[in-house]
Amino acid sequence: MSKIQIVFYSMYGHIHTMAEAVADGVRSVGGCSAELLQVPELISEEVLEKYGAKAARAAFAHIPTATVERLAEADAIIFGTPTRFGNMAAQMRNFLDQTGKLWLSGGLVGKVGSVFASTATQHGGQETTITSFHSTLLHHGMIIVGVPYTEQRLLTMDEISGGSPYGATTLAGGDGSRRPSENELAIARFQGAHVAKITARLTA
Numbered sequence: 716m717s718k719i720q721i722v723f724y725s726m727y728g729h730i731h732t733m734a735e736a737v738a739d740g741v742r743s744v745g746g747c748s749a750e751l752l753q754v755p756e757l758i759s760e761e762v763l764e765k766y767g768a769k770a771a772r773a774a775f776a777h778i779p780t781a782t783v784e785r786l787a788e789a790d791a792i793i794f795g796t797p798t799r800f801g802n803m804a805a806q807m808r809n810f811l812d813q814t815g816k817l818w819l820s821g822g823l824v825g826k827v828g829s830v831f832a833s834t835a836t837q838h839g840g841q842e843t844t845i846t847s848f849h850s851t852l853l854h855h856g857m858i859i860v861g862v863p864y865t866e867q868r869l870l871t872m873d874e875i876s877g878g879s880p881y882g883a884t885t886l887a888g889g890d891g892s893r894r895p896s897e898n899e900l901a902i903a904r905f906q907g908a909h910v911a912k913i914t915a916r917l918t919a
């Protein structure tokens with residue numbers, strides 16, 4: 716059984732929805748398990764309330780907290796983060812910055828790593844968020860997997876859609892009211908299944 720962790724941060728729920736789709740994709744591949752985990756929040760309850768994120772976060776409060784120790788149990792880790800100024804969110808950065816000991820022991824070397832993301836706007840940094848995230852995964856010796864163009868939904872032109880060869884993405888809209896579209900969720904499921912198939916081959 717290949718164990719795949721989906722480690723995410725989400726403030727308003729878009730990345731959580733994408734993470735569930737990624738997990739569905741993983742589970743569609745025989746012999747692969749998916750576990751959703753969220754990195755710890757750094758923002759106070761008071762500020763979350765002020766920014767209207769408290770209710771959204773309550774919807775996935777049941778998802779267990781990721782721990783650095785448990786990362787090494789996974790055969791593959793698929794990370795999800797909203798964009799912050801074209802980079803990963805600080806909550807994710809903070810979590811990864813606690814992996815020094817794991818890095819030193821080579822605990823993630825040879826494991827599959829993959830990233831999906833969310834932005835408010837179409838050109839707000841989805842690709843920079845994912846590719847800059849890849850640097851950390853490469854330092855850990857992970858094998859990076861994206862979304863190849865055999866996933867034809869990447870070519871969609873008849874609607875506004877996220878999705879890139881670097882990883883699945885969604886567009887939240889300036890006020891966060893847009894939810895992940897069916898095309899974006901399908902690409903997220905593809906990414907989960909693609910990572911699972913490659914991981915199963917590597918761990919056979």
Ligand SMILES: Cc1cc2nc3c(=O)[nH]c(=O)nc-3n(C[C@H](O)[C@H](O)[C@H](O)COP(=O)(O)O)c2cc1C
Nearest residue numbers: 725726727728729730797800801833834835836839
């Ligand atoms: C401090 C901050 C910085 C942000 N920076 C960007 C950005 O550079 N580009 C962009 O399109 N959206 C940006 N956003 C919007 C978030 O990426 C958006 O709220 C997020 O993708 C929604 O995902 P979530 O519901 O999982 O939190 C920013 C939001 C915040 C709070």
